[in-house]
Amino acid sequence: MSSGNLHLSRRRLALVLGAVVVILAAVNVANRFGPPGTGLVAGPLVALVLVLLGRRAGLTWHDLGLSRSTLLPGLKWAIGSVAVVAVVYAIGAAVPFTRPAFQDVRYHLHLSAALLTAFVVVPLGTVLLEEVAFRGVLLGLVNRHRGAVWASVTSSVLFGLWHILPSLRLNSANEAVGSAFGTGVTGQFLAVAGAVGFTALAGLLLCELRRRSGSLLATAALHWATNGLGLLITAGLATVRFS
Numbered sequence: 001m002s003s004g005n006l007h008l009s010r011r012r013l014a015l016v017l018g019a020v021v022v023i024l025a026a027v028n029v030a031n032r033f034g035p036p037g038t039g040l041v042a043g044p045l046v047a048l049v050l051v052l053l054g055r056r057a058g059l060t061w062h063d064l065g066l067s068r069s070t071l072l073p074g075l076k077w078a079i080g081s082v083a084v085v086a087v088v089y090a091i092g093a094a095v096p097f098t099r100p101a102f103q104d105v106r107y108h109l110h111l112s113a114a115l116l117t118a119f120v121v122v123p124l125g126t127v128l129l130e131e132v133a134f135r136g137v138l139l140g141l142v143n144r145h146r147g148a149v150w151a152s153v154t155s156s157v158l159f160g161l162w163h164i165l166p167s168l169r170l171n172s173a174n175e176a177v178g179s180a181f182g183t184g185v186t187g188q189f190l191a192v193a194g195a196v197g198f199t200a201l202a203g204l205l206l207c208e209l210r211r212r213s214g215s216l217l218a219t220a221a222l223h224w225a226t227n228g229l230g231l232l233i234t235a236g237l238a239t240v241r242f243s
Helices: 003-033 038-056 068-094 111-146 148-162 175-181 185-213 216-242
Strands: none
Touching (some): 068 216, 111 216
C-alpha cells in the first residue's frame, strides 16, 4: 500500500470510528436522560444506521458478523452459551454466599414486567445495538485496518466506557456491590470503575466468541443470557423474598 493510500485508509478509519463513537455517545446520553423507552426505539434504528455506515465504509457481511455462512455455527455457539450461563446463574442463586449478587432493586419486577423486560426490552433496547456496534461495526473496522488484537482491545475498552452512565446507581441499587464498595461518593466511583473494568473484560470474551463463531448471533445470545436470565432470576428471588 502506498503512503498516500495508507494515509487515506487511516483517515477514513478515524472518520468512521469517530462517527460511530459520537453516535453511541449520543444514544447513551439519550438512554440515561431521555424519556422511558428511548433505548427501545433508538436501539434498532441506530443499529441499522451503524450497519449501513459499516457497509458504506467497505465492510462485508462477514466483517460485520452477519454472514449467512456463519449462521449455523453461530446458532450452535449461541445455544451452548445460554446453557452455560443458565447453569452458572442457577448455582449462584442457590448458594447463599453468591445470592446477594442477584438482589438488585432495579429489577424487583412483577412477573409480566420481568418477562417483557427480559424478552423485549433487553434484546431490542440493549443487546441488538451493543452487539452491532461493538462486536460488529467497531470490531470489523479495526480488524480490517489494524488486526484482531487491536480490534478486540479497542472494541472492549469502548464497551467498558459505554457502561459509565448505566453504572452510576450501581452501588446503591445492588446489595452485593453496595456492601463491597459502600453507598457514598467513593463507593459510587469504585463501583463505576469496577463496572467499566468488568464490562471491558466481558467485551474481550465476547470478541473472542465472535472470532470463533464468526457470527453476532453467538455474542448476542451470550449477552442476552447474562442480562436477561440475570434479570429473571433477580425478579424471581425478589418475589419469593417479599411474598
